[in-house]
Amino acid sequence: MTMREVTDEEFDLLIQRALAELPDEYIKNLDNVAITYADDPSEEQLVRNHVRHDQLLLGLYEGLPQTSRFSSGYSGVLPDKITIFKNPIRYVTHDDESFFEQIKRTAWHEIAHHYGLGHDRIHVIERHKAR
Ligand SMILES: [Zn+2]
Numbered sequence: 001m002t003m004r005e006v007t008d009e010e011f012d013l014l015i016q017r018a019l020a021e022l023p024d025e026y027i028k029n030l031d032n033v034a035i036t037y038a039d040d041p042s043e044e045q046l047v048r049n050h051v052r053h054d055q056l057l058l059g060l061y062e063g064l065p066q067t068s069r070f071s072s073g074y075s076g077v078l079p080d081k082i083t084i085f086k087n088p089i090r091y092v093t094h095d096d097e098s099f100f101e102q103i104k105r106t107a108w109h110e111i112a113h114h115y116g117l118g119h120d121r122i123h124v125i126e127r128h129k130a131r
Contacts, residue, residue, distance in 0.1 A: 003090045004099060011037055011086050018104040026111065031066055033080035033114050035107070040087045056088040059106035067116025082110040 006014075015037060019027060041057045051057050063080025064072060084106055093099040105126075112122050 003087075004093075004096070006086060006090065006099075008037070008086075011084075014100055014103050015084055015107065018100065018107050021104060022108060022111070026108075030111065030114065032076050033063065033082060033111075035082045035084070037084045037086060039085070041083075041085055056092060057085060058088050058092070058102065059084045059110045061110040061113035063114065065114060065116035080114050082107070082114065084110070 015035065019035065041051070041060060045051075045060055046057060049057065049060065060083045061080065062083075063078075064074055065080075068074075084103060089099065089102050089106065093102050109122060109126070112125070117125075
């Protein structure tokens, strides 16, 4: 199985399309968060997030969740950052449709972290959403 080739421009467009397909209220309540992409996570990102060598990081949320901002003296100077990783998503998907769906799932997952949800809660919701 060969991995699909995707240019940065195509990947960026797919992310924009994925975000456009997420529920309006989910997107419109984003607050000071940049959504970007990279080919792969950096070694530093892998280490800091305790990603094992047999695991793939498809996306990453870095920042201060909305639910923690009130009590922490949040300055808002730096935006939260969500990065969607192109190569790991290429690796785990096998066609255009699954590639796009995984971008959408990954964006949804990382945005949930921005809203302050932890993995327990996220996995419950993902199970309910699963088709
Ligand atoms: Zn997560």
